[in-house]
Amino acid sequence: MLELSGIAAAYGRVKVLHDVSLSVCEGEVVCVLGRNGAGKTSTMKAIMGLLPLSAGQITVDGTRLDTLPVDHVAKHRVAYTPQGRRLFPELTVRENLEIGLMARGEDSRVLDWVLELFPRLEERMNQLAHTLSGGEQQMAAIGRALCINPRFLLLDEPTEGLQPSIVALIQEVVSTLSKSGVGVLLVEQRIDAVLSIADKVAFIENGYSREVVPAATLKTDRSLLEKYVGV
């Protein structure tokens, strides 16, 4: 289980996370919702060690991640697809995926699995990442993260700015991953897309975690969405 207990973090003197606690079990899809600036992306960065904690702890099956150097987090099979994809723009798709494979020394079987999930990438393997369309870039970014063969996958706004067919593909991939035992922590703006694939929804407000509810309850009762997201 990936578990955050009372984490706090700041960018310099600006505190962005005050007290965030949540957990993701293997095979579970947890979506983090909140208004802009609530601390969703900062929570993702904190898990990856890219934002140092000032309080609290982050564990994977009891092993603390927050005390490890950033480059050790991937060894614990926690993978990250950041907001805006952040592929290595001057590397080819193949090289971007190789970086993922190298993180844990995974072999070509993992690559085959990734290409099965995103067949389009096979046609784009030798193309520079910055020349891909937005949807292809997102496939490559998720594919790169999957190349570490993760147990927990962090997806920060994976459908941002994408056409409906690609959004549907990403939803399908997330569902497939959760069925195969991968825990997914998802930050997403498209509420309806979230509710169809998430098991739980965690609300964050001003750097504090608030309520965690089953996604199914939000389909009938939208009061929490109005309260924390304003929709």
Place this chain on the structure above:
Amino acid sequence: MELGPHILLALLESAVSTAVLALTAIGLALVFGIMRVVNVAHGEFFMLGAVLAWWITDQLTAFSPAVGFAVALVLSPLLVGAIAYASDRIVINRVDYDPERTIVATVGLLYIFQQISLMTFGPDARPVEPPFNTRLAIPWLEITEQGWAVYWPWGLSITSYKLAVIAISIVLLIGVWLVLSKTRYGLIMRATQQDKDIAQAFGIRIERVYGLVFAAGGALAAMGAVLIVPIQQAHYLMGGDPLLLSFIVVILGGLGSLSGTLVAAAIIGLSNGMIAVFFSPTLAKILATLLVALVLIWRPAGLFTRSSR
């Protein structure tokens, strides 16, 4: 000598300094491109390479000059690479690779290396004997009443060693390109250059990458110095010119762009050499520095980089 052969001679002489400049500048471009460190001490790695090459060949005078030079060509860059690696661990890493603080730190390194060299090897310029130095006459074509004819203008020649410097530099530059584009380590370096946070998130130990890149940058400068030291002499103050020219080349080429650095090295090296031969070396430096100022005003990202993506 007529103008044609004179230009060819100037071009060949310039090509030698261009080759060495390209090696030195590529080292600086690697360090800036990957680490975002403006290494003001880069010229001192060049100087250390030259001085160590003199010291190594001086220890091996019992053997032929070729043996001494071959040992220096391998050992001097390795030693300078080790010194650069230690500098990274002891100094650059300790200031967290912060761009402003690393400038001050490398200025400090510049003076430390200069003074150590002065105290250890003294203030004299030291010659290194070239491993081979056959003078090769170069033919030229002239039009006669019978048509084109080959003749050998007096003074149109180059030494075999200078040709070897050009050839070895090209081989080394191809080697750098192969390492960067075809090896696993080159891939890691390019990924680190493009996004160090995401590289770390994928398990890349960027501090180790930085240490090795700084060592490689120093070793490349030293390699250039070992190649040039049989033509120029080794001296503790010789790092200034290669530093200035390398910065000019790296800024023109686009900070961090290796292909741009090579093209800029060719432009600056050849034009610098030609202007130095036909006018004066000082004028060559004035014009190169002026060009950099204009590039910084009109195209600050460099001549050979995409201005936007």
